[in-house]
Amino acid sequence: MAALEITDDRSEFDWRAGLPRLANDRVLLRPLRRSDAPGLYRVVRSSEVARQMWPPPNSVQAFERFIEWTLTEGAAGRYICFGIVPRGQTKAVGMFELRQLQPRFFRAELGFFLASSWWGTGVFSSAAGLLLNFATDVLRVHRIEARTSIDNARGNAALRKIGAKKEGILRGAFMRDGQYIDQNLWGFLAGCDGCTDAIAGSSGAIRGAERLKVPAKGPRPSRAMRHTLLADRDAH
Ligand SMILES: CC(C)(COP(=O)(O)OP(=O)(O)OC[C@H]1O[C@@H](n2cnc3c(N)ncnc32)[C@H](O)[C@@H]1OP(=O)(O)O)[C@@H](O)C(=O)NCCC(=O)NCCS
16 A cells, blocks of 8 residues: 555645545545446446436446546545445445535535445445545535435435434435435534534544545646546555
């Protein structure tokens, strides 16, 4: 693994120049890379995942283009996407995305999926803790929203388990097989009583972060360089 550094000054960290690797003893979160496309494409096309999502990219090549888009949007500061890589694996088996709903990530929307072979293993909640810490510590998100179909028992239970509060029902907000389906609106509020420590607290350091040394100020690496940096972060 390349030289790593953990910073104690989150204001110094420019995530647009390259997302950090976030790790604990169970899972690694890292930017997606092209080689993740075939596996993640299979996951999003599997019936148990596909039924809970809006239509995903319709080919491996389209998924590769989506991965490129995640990197471009990330560099522009509008979007965050992490692949979920369980310890001992090299390929992403799921992902988290955070879309900014307000400038500077004041409010963001969370999306996620995991290959069903990893359901119930603890990988999701462990990975979610890393993601929520990053959102709080680095992005300084104030509020995260997530939407799940009301019939998505597993997705709803998973969100409750990681500290989200159910805030209401969005009528007819999702469509499956030509039917409108209500969605639950879930929220995490930074610093709010009752939230898990994952988002309510902040230690100052980027918790769980292992990252390459990227200059926070001064010239930003070119896009090509950023991709090289990302591509170099293979070892788990
Ligand atoms: C959502 C998702 C990432 C969660 O991962 P996971 O590994 O299944 O999550 P967990 O096992 O940590 O939590 C699921 C919880 O639901 C519970 N659960 C499962 N089936 C349930 C049911 N029918 N009713 C109520 N709870 C249920 C599980 O028991 C578990 O809780 P526990 O750990 O307290 O026992 C995964 O299920 C997934 O990818 N689903 C498809 C995509 C999706 O729904 N995304 C969210 C909407 S965009």
